[in-house]
Amino acid sequence: MTSTPTEWPRDSVGIVKEESFTFGSPESPLALTCGRTLGPVTLAYETCGELSPEKDNAILILHALSGDAHVAGYHTPEDRKPGWWDFMVGHGRPFDVDKYFVICSNVIGGCKGSTGPSSINPQTGKPYNLDFPMVTIADMVNAQKHLIDHLGIRRLLCVTGGSMGGMQALQWSIACPERVASAIPIATTCRQNAMQIGWDEVGRQAIYADADWCNGAYLLHNKRPVKGLAAARMLAHITYLSAESMQRKFGRRLREKENYGYDFGLDFEVESYLRHQGEIFVNRFDANSYLYITKALDYFDLERDHGSLRNAFENVLTRYLVLSFTSDWLYPTAQSLELVHALQNNRKRVRFRELETWYGHDSFLLPNAEMMALVSDFLATVQQEVRKV
Amino acid sequence: MTSTPTEWPRDSVGIVKEESFTFGSPESPLALTCGRTLGPVTLAYETCGELSPEKDNAILILHALSGDAHVAGYHTPEDRKPGWWDFMVGHGRPFDVDKYFVICSNVIGGCKGSTGPSSINPQTGKPYNLDFPMVTIADMVNAQKHLIDHLGIRRLLCVTGGSMGGMQALQWSIACPERVASAIPIATTCRQNAMQIGWDEVGRQAIYADADWCNGAYLLHNKRPVKGLAAARMLAHITYLSAESMQRKFGRRLREKENYGYDFGLDFEVESYLRHQGEIFVNRFDANSYLYITKALDYFDLERDHGSLRNAFENVLTRYLVLSFTSDWLYPTAQSLELVHALQNNRKRVRFRELETWYGHDSFLLPNAEMMALVSDFLATVQQEVRKV
Numbered sequence: 001m002t003s004t005p006t007e008w009p010r011d012s013v014g015i016v017k018e019e020s021f022t023f024g025s026p027e028s029p030l031a032l033t034c035g036r037t038l039g040p041v042t043l044a045y046e047t048c049g050e051l052s053p054e055k056d057n058a059i060l061i062l063h064a065l066s067g068d069a070h071v072a073g074y075h076t077p078e079d080r081k082p083g084w085w086d087f088m089v090g091h092g093r094p095f096d097v098d099k100y101f102v103i104c105s106n107v108i109g110g111c112k113g114s115t116g117p118s119s120i121n122p123q124t125g126k127p128y129n130l131d132f133p134m135v136t137i138a139d140m141v142n143a144q145k146h147l148i149d150h151l152g153i154r155r156l157l158c159v160t161g162g163s164m165g166g167m168q169a170l171q172w173s174i175a176c177p178e179r180v181a182s183a184i185p186i187a188t189t190c191r192q193n194a195m196q197i198g199w200d201e202v203g204r205q206a207i208y209a210d211a212d213w214c215n216g217a218y219l220l221h222n223k224r225p226v227k228g229l230a231a232a233r234m235l236a237h238i239t240y241l242s243a244e245s246m247q248r249k250f251g252r253r254l255r256e257k258e259n260y261g262y263d264f265g266l267d268f269e270v271e272s273y274l275r276h277q278g279e280i281f282v283n284r285f286d287a288n289s290y291l292y293i294t295k296a297l298d299y300f301d302l303e304r305d306h307g308s309l310r311n312a313f314e315n316v317l318t319r320y321l322v323l324s325f326t327s328d329w330l331y332p333t334a335q336s337l338e339l340v341h342a343l344q345n346n347r348k349r350v351r352f353r354e355l356e357t358w359y360g361h362d363s364f365l366l367p368n369a370e371m372m373a374l375v376s377d378f379l380a381t382v383q384q385e386v387r388k389v
Numbered sequence: 390m391t392s393t394p395t396e397w398p399r400d401s402v403g404i405v406k407e408e409s410f411t412f413g414s415p416e417s418p419l420a421l422t423c424g425r426t427l428g429p430v431t432l433a434y435e436t437c438g439e440l441s442p443e444k445d446n447a448i449l450i451l452h453a454l455s456g457d458a459h460v461a462g463y464h465t466p467e468d469r470k471p472g473w474w475d476f477m478v479g480h481g482r483p484f485d486v487d488k489y490f491v492i493c494s495n496v497i498g499g500c501k502g503s504t505g506p507s508s509i510n511p512q513t514g515k516p517y518n519l520d521f522p523m524v525t526i527a528d529m530v531n532a533q534k535h536l537i538d539h540l541g542i543r544r545l546l547c548v549t550g551g552s553m554g555g556m557q558a559l560q561w562s563i564a565c566p567e568r569v570a571s572a573i574p575i576a577t578t579c580r581q582n583a584m585q586i587g588w589d590e591v592g593r594q595a596i597y598a599d600a601d602w603c604n605g606a607y608l609l610h611n612k613r614p615v616k617g618l619a620a621a622r623m624l625a626h627i628t629y630l631s632a633e634s635m636q637r638k639f640g641r642r643l644r645e646k647e648n649y650g651y652d653f654g655l656d657f658e659v660e661s662y663l664r665h666q667g668e669i670f671v672n673r674f675d676a677n678s679y680l681y682i683t684k685a686l687d688y689f690d691l692e693r694d695h696g697s698l699r700n701a702f703e704n705v706l707t708r709y710l711v712l713s714f715t716s717d718w719l720y721p722t723a724q725s726l727e728l729v730h731a732l733q734n735n736r737k738r739v740r741f742r743e744l745e746t747w748y749g750h751d752s753f754l755l756p757n758a759e760m761m762a763l764v765s766d767f768l769a770t771v772q773q774e775v776r777k778v
Contacts, residue, residue, distance in 0.1 A: 134652065193640075194638070194639040194657075195627060195631075198623075199627060201657075201660045208616065209614075210599070227597065228595075238588060241584070246582070246587060247583045252581070252582070262522075263523065267687070268687070271586065271587075299649055299651075304641070
């Protein structure tokens with residue numbers, strides 16, 4: 001194969017470098033919401049575009065549950081699979097690298113280059129496993145603040161992300177009002193509801209049910225709970241889709257057969273697809289990270305943290321663009337509207353749009369002309385305003 | 390405790406007897422859709438009310454995935470938990486035992502007194518386990534036909550059920566047009582869609598992931614895949630509810646604590662509820678039956694069986710009352726409408742109503758005045774018509 005970078009789209013950011021930043025020595029570790037501390041803390045991140053001399057064009061992109069810092073572009077010339085939000089980040093794309101300096105930070109608790117349960121615990125020389133402290137969305141954001149400080153950026157032009165990334169964006173705007181000019185929370189919520197907690201809990205139970213989980217110590221036993229983690233992922237994957245998108249994509253089509261097998265092998269394309277999603281996930285994700293990050297999602301509740309949603313947004317100085325999707329039944333529009341109303345009750349500046357799609361929660365990860373135009377326009381307005389001040 | 394039956398509601402059917410009927414000797418076993426045979430076949434069933442001398446007042450009630458033949462009343466004087474559809478069956482209740490003879494039949498493949506994978510295989514003297522042949526909704530109905538013959542009933546006044554029970558009702562009306570005067574399929578579909586297959590497949594994967602499943606042979610090893618089956622049930626249970634009902638019932642309420650535990654113990658009421666649902670389920674249901682019955686659901690496709698839905702209902706002689714629920718996102722109203730349209734395209738008699746509820750798919754299992762009135766009225770009309778002929 002003689003593949004060359006010329007196969008990449010012309011507006012791609014091209015090669016991006018995996019970077020990491022470590023802070024939090026044993027003497028000054030990161031204080032966590034749970035009361036424990038974590039240190040040293042490493043954050044994996046990637047950047048594209050150039051930071052302006054005024055350092056006023058930085059956009060921080062935050063990823064969802066299973067995401068990572070690789071938001072756009074390619075890691076090697078041979079790479080054919082771009083980052084997870086590539087269509088949003090590039091030359092002339094909504095997060096336009098000719099105008100903006102784009103940063104994407106991984107989260108603590110994860111397994112994509114940042115400190116998490118599979119990292120080595122400096123006190124024992126072994127993986128933390130379940131000794132890793134519980135982390136929250138606020139802790140993830142606190143860690144990112146160290147990274148943004150390190151990059152010398154005082155105020156972010158925008159903080160954005162979908163799903164858990166949107167929670168981080170909201171948390172950023174509340175925790176550091178003066179450091180966030182604008183935020184674009186997408187397909188997200190101010191607090192995980194009972195059904196969202198329920199799905200996460202079932203995923204965790206599927207992992208616990210796998211004997212190879214070894215009560216969290218599988219790394220010490222050279223095992224991995226691949227079946228349980230795959231089941232958890234399959235379950236979550238369905239919640240990211242819509243009944244309509246699944247029906248359009250798979251219907252009742254059989255998998256390489258004309259008649260039912262009348263056994264427990266593969267009958268339907270949708271079974272094959274879900275099994276495949278489970279299989280590839282276990283090769284790229286750590287089961288304990290899955291447990292920790294779903295707990296961070298479930299603990300997210302700005303109402304509880306601040307007494308009320310109105311209080312939560314009382315002191316924000318951020319301008320918001322809130323987006324939701326008609327087919328997203330996991331993080332439905334009603335949750336975005338709850339956010340919008342809390343902002344409006346505080347007379348904050350917010351634009352809201354529900355986009356018509358049929359892809360479900362995953363809609364934010366798929367090219368959408370309306371979403372792209374809304375983000376472009378919003379960022380242009382924000383940048384103009386920031387530069388005017 | 391000196392509890393007495395007087396604590397039961399006055400319109401209860403009171404004590405009902407668990408009965409069973411066995412047919413299908415090795416010489417004339419039940420022929421199954423998969424090409425294999427099953428015999429002998431035992432069906433558990435219960436009856437309430439009296440069969441009229443004309444034998445024209447029999448109503449066959451069919452249960453959903455995890456249901457059983459115990460549809461109403463109590464098994465012993467000490468029993469405080471009535472059958473699963475007790476509010477529908479009783480003196481003066483919609484399935485009025487003063488007017489109708491009510492039969493509820495369990496399904497083959499199950500574990501509630503009928504022949505299923507945990508039954509003894511007469512050829513080996515051991516449980517069938519995965520040697521049990523795959524059964525379909527049509528096979529379940531074929532087995533029930535033997536029971537109805539045995540009871541001496543030529544024509545059923547009504548066949549009804551919710552979810553998988555509704556599938557059996559549809560299958561009855563198609564397979565035996567002259568034997569079904571009316572049918573009330575509730576919260577059901579003519580064919581399982583991709584998402585419904587997907588949920589079932591994830592449940593199966595959660596069971597497979599439990600090492601104690603022993604590739605289906607757990608009974609031979611004195612084990613039971615309780616964790617995997619519990620996870621499967623928790624997952625399914627969420628699909629039976631609605632986000633609204635879960636939020637109203639649990640919200641983000643903590644379980645016997647005021648602050649988050651920041652561990653993998655119990656934090657939220659909804660986690661406690663789901664874990665409890667999983668735990669009680671594994672004590673009353675067999676994991677292999679769960680696998681077989683979900684496959685029967687997934688194989689259900691009247692369109693595939695008959696070339697088109699229109700063809701499927703071409704020869705029915707049944708009058709239908711089709712019911713769905715606004716909050717049921719698992720078997721949404723659109724699927725009931727597909728059925729209604731197939732009947733209307735054949736100029737068959739069908740009444741349809743979407744009932745406003747917020748309980749999700751489980752709505753059919755909960756008292757609902759509108760549903761009760763619709764069923765009462767429909768049955769009265771049908772009986773009047775049947776007796777006129």
